[in-house]
Amino acid sequence: MNLKKRLLDFVDVRxxxxxxxAQNLTKYLLPRxxxxWYxxxxxxxxxxxxQVATGILLLIYxxxxxxxxxxSVERIMNEIPFGWLIRNLHAIGANVIVIALLLHMLxxxxxxxxxxxxxxxxxxxxxxxxxxxxxxxxxxxxxxxxLSFWATTVATDAAGAIPVLGDEIVRFLRGGSMVNEATLGRFFALHVMGMPLLLGGLVGFHLFCVRRAGISRPPFGPTYQPREIPDHFEHEEHPGGIPFFPNYVIKDLAVICFFLAFLLAIVFxxxxxxxPESAFVPADPFVTPPHIKPEWYFxxxxxxxxxxxxxxxxxxxQGAFMTFLALLPFIDRGPERRPAMRPIFVTSFFLTLFVFVAISIWGHFS
Ligand code: HEM
Structure with missing residues (x-):
């Protein structure tokens, strides 16, 4: 106990x-x-x-x-102790992340x-x-x-439709005219190093922004009032709010457990x-499997x-839609955030969601 206090004192002084x-846990107040969803x-x-932990373990074999x-993947699944668990957590975890990302964004x-x-x-x-x-x-x-080989062939093929530069872009992505050893090399480098590093940096910046602006107040309830944010805005405070730790952390943990239970249920x-069957057959550039579909989110x-x-x-x-989505905060600028007061936005939101789900189901069965 004494040692713990002395250690803490040592670090605290420095x-x-x-x-x-205190600032980030017990005195960090969130809206009542x-x-x-938060x-x-x-x-x-x-x-x-x-993903990072399981990815590093997969890299060993x-x-x-x-x-x-x-x-090597067959060996991980069948011979390496608990290899199947690590690989399934990683592969299925990627899908659960996409679900969580979509829910967070929506x-x-x-x-x-x-x-x-x-x-x-x-x-x-x-x-x-x-x-x-x-x-x-x-x-x-x-x-x-x-499945890997042909899904990547189809996905990289799409870039070929871009005028003038299309063919060059496809060659650049694949490192040749077809998916081959060079494609595997560059995708591997991007997957294990380039993209995770960039992602880590971006997540850090995202969290900095969240803390800098302060958590938004949920736009519901009789006391909520929309307000113009002044130019000298510094930080959204929530006096009389609930402490992040322990009150909200408990809620965070409950939802995290729910997602982990969902992930483990699929893994087990x-x-x-x-x-599909094509996931269990090694790549063969000369045999096209009958039904090659991208993953559900594509x-x-x-x-x-x-x-x-x-x-x-x-x-x-697709490009126009994604650009619109990226720039939405600069297009939709009024201070009103209550869904009930934004009927056009809310109707478009649900209509777009419906169209996306319908097109995806159509894509699955087409
Ligand atoms: C690795 C992925 C991400 C991580 C780890 C992450 C993390 C977080 C965290 C911890 C918060 C604060 C609590 C909360 O509202 O949940 C937050 C808020 C926010 N996130 Fe993300 N996020 C991610 C992806 C995204 C995406 C894809 C979008 C939208 C395109 C997004 C937009 C926002 C916004 C606008 C807020 C502010 C919410 C508010 O203050 O009410 N985030 N994020």
């Missing part, structure tokens, strides 16, 4: 940790009417840490070479938390979202199965839920390319 902890950021942090990649949209002064929080989050999808795409190739009871993009008369129009529509 780094001021007691003050730092805060709801469970736990999703903590859920994402936890899930990302699991994975071999990034077309002649050995598939067998809740921020619905409550209009992206508005001034949180434009940079939104923008960094939007980049994180795209980078996370990039990590999913590059990771998908690594097992070098028929339905590990092949998202793996189905909307895959199907929009097929709906329009040319892939170029499809790409244009």
């Amino acid at each position: 780094l001021g940790v007691r003050d730092l902890l 009417n805060i709801n469970a 736990t999703l950021g903590a859920v994402l942090l936890t899930l990302f840490m699991i 994975y071999v990034p070479n077309p002649d050995e990649a598939f067998q 809740s921020v949209l619905f409550m209009a938390s992206y508005k001034r002064p949180r434009e940079l929080t939104w923008l960094s989050g939007f980049l994180i979202f795209n980078l996370a999808l990039g990590l999913c795409l590059t990771g998908y190739l690594l097992p070098w199965s028929q 009871f339905a590990p092949t839920l998202l793996s 189905l909307w993009a895959y199907q929009t390319l097929k709906i329009f008369p040319s892939e170029l129009i499809g790409l244009g529509v």
